[in-house]
Amino acid sequence: MIHRPVKNAAFRSEALDVTRLRADFPILGRRINGKPLIYLDSAASAQMPMAAIERMRRYQMEEHANVHRGVHSLSEIATNAYEDARRKVRLFLGAREDREIVFVRGATEAVNLVMHGYGRAFLGAGDEIVISALEHHSNIVPWQMLCQEKGAILRVIPMNDAGELLLDEYEKLFSARTRFVALAHVSNALGTVNPIAEMIRTAHRHGAPILIDGAQAAPHLPVNVQELDCDFYAFSGHKVYGPTGVGALYGKAALLEKMQPYQGGGDMILNVSFEHTDYNEIPFKFEAGTPAIAAAIGLGAALDYVGAVGLAQIAAHEHQLLSYATELLAAIPEVRIIGTARAKAGVISFEVGDVHPHDVGTLLNDEGIAIRAGHHCAQPVMQSYGVAATARASFGLYNTLAEVDALAAGIHKVKKVFG
Amino acid sequence: MADARALYQELILDHNKKPRNFGVLADANRKAEGHNPVCGDHISLSLHIADGRIENIAFQGQSCAICKASSSLMTSIVKGKTVDEAETLIREFRDMATGKLDTRNQQHHLGRLSVFAGVSELPSRVKCAILPWHTLHAAFESVENATTEK
Ligand SMILES: Cc1ncc(COP(=O)(O)O)c(C=O)c1O
Secondary structure (H helix, E strand, C coil): CCCCCCCCCCCCCCCCCHHHHHCCCHHHHCEECCEECEECECCCCCCCCHHHHHHHHHHHHHHCCCCCCCCCHHHHHHHHHHHHHHHHHHHHHCCCCHHHEEEECCHHHHHHHHHHHHHHHHCCCCCEEEEECCCCHHHCHHHHHHHHHHCCEEEEECECCCCCECHHHHHHHCCCCEEEEEEECECCCCCEECCHHHHHHHHHHCCCCEEEECCCCCCCCCCCHHHHCCCEEEEEHHHCCCCCCCEEEEECHHHHHHCCCCCCCCCCEEEECCCCEEECCCCHHHCCCCCCHHHHHHHHHHHHHHHHHCHHHHHHHHHHHHHHHHHHHHCCCCEEEECCCCCECCEEEEEECCECHHHHHHHHHHCCEECEEECCCCHHHHHHCCCCCEEEEECCCCCCHHHHHHHHHHHHHHHHHCC | CCCHHHHCCHHHHHHHHCCCCECCCCCCCEEEEEEECCCCEEEEEEEEEECCEEEEEEEEEECCHHHHHHHHHHHHHHCCCEHHHHHHHHHHHHHHHCCCCCCCCCCCCCHHHHHHHHHHHCHHHHHHHHHHHHHHHHHHHCCCCCCCCC
8 A cells, every 4th residue: 555644634534523622632732842742642641631621620619628528518519529530430441339449649559559458468478470571660560569578479471572462371371379460451662452351361260360550541442341350450540631640440349348458547447546447448448548639530521521532433543543653654764663563552662773762752852743762661671672762652532644744754854863 | 942953963973873982991990880760871981090090981881872972972082181180071061961051151171072062951861961971970989990900
């Protein structure tokens, strides 16, 4: 197939009316270095639509008080708004009950919560934890900490050159001592979509509970935790068009109930005396202290927005962006795309000859193009490709094919500078 | 905001492409490693110092163009200089890169190194340029290798 850049067809998309949607994101109107901002770093953090910004503003101006404590009206209003946000997260993930949704700071805290609440309570010396070769540091380091503390052992699912996990090897990693599996749904460094439905079934066949790190999947793919039957699912608000400082952990009620609390403090208790403390019910048992109320409510509004646009449509649109970007970049001599899995979402990692990714990023920034350059908090992934870092463009619902053209043009300029 | 392209000048691109003094000194008596954990830049310096003078110096590592060119130029310029002279350059380079030294209007000894003045306007890249100089400073402070120079 011969491909011509779609210049002047700026916002053409079969799946979404991107021109209209872009107007919902005020930040997309700004300029960087005198050029219109081309934001290709949504995998690091997505931009927020006006609806979510406005909802947080309204909360702060009209509804703010502490939650779960006041007898006064405002506290009740705030509590209702906060719990309403929890219900929205529950619907977004397809969970059965609201109490299976724990608000956390983000995916990182969610993994740490499970490591402390489940791992420290139920794993011991010689027990094995299975993770994969393409995890983000936040789904590696907590498990290493647990291994260090308990003498447990980390097993790593290997991947092929394309960045796909080897399912046969995965199956072989299980032993009588396998007690837990922690796995990314989508790789942030490569974009690989793991076949988690199948991998969850495998874990369960071996009697191991499984946590899915959905930080990179939640913005791109419809998720239903009941259909998937995963035991835990984690994501960050700021990657699904919500604010920073909030995210969610889904956990099956039966598991959450038997887990240890993660932090101690207010809100997570029923009765405290100096002799004894009764912990609150789930999910409050895991939400010590005053939560990020405004952020949670903003996340609820962001999920409403995503729901209204439609995750299936967003996925289709991003797929189009990704295929187009893959085609354009692959056609540039000396550009090497890193991560060529058959199933990918949202992300394209690449190298430009031997130009260091930071130089690529700095020069693209001159053109107003924001990409990520670095190890993407996935150093083991970088090591398996023999690189220290890559350049990464990632897509959100608001990106256009014309922006992909600009990226390709920018890469040509980088090559010219480096001759 | 700075125009980053202006920083990627001939001199910097040339030193990136053909780094001078690239390698490891067999007779080194001072060594230091420099890491920039944020971006993964890594360089190692090896020096031969005699009577307070840098007789020879080499660097190796994996880094961006700014860091590599800065390392290459640094090694070319400090070779033959005394440790004290090099310390002055370290100070001046750091001040230039962080915008405290205006190379056009203030006195300095940086010479060709002033091509890096532009990094002061690219906060995310300042560390890339400074890394080799920090590493040089660390090498001066490092314990002399006992195997040589005795
Ligand atoms: C796959 C994956 N997991 C976890 C995280 C951590 O998310 P946060 O920093 O929001 O806790 C990220 C963020 O980059 C990610 O991409």
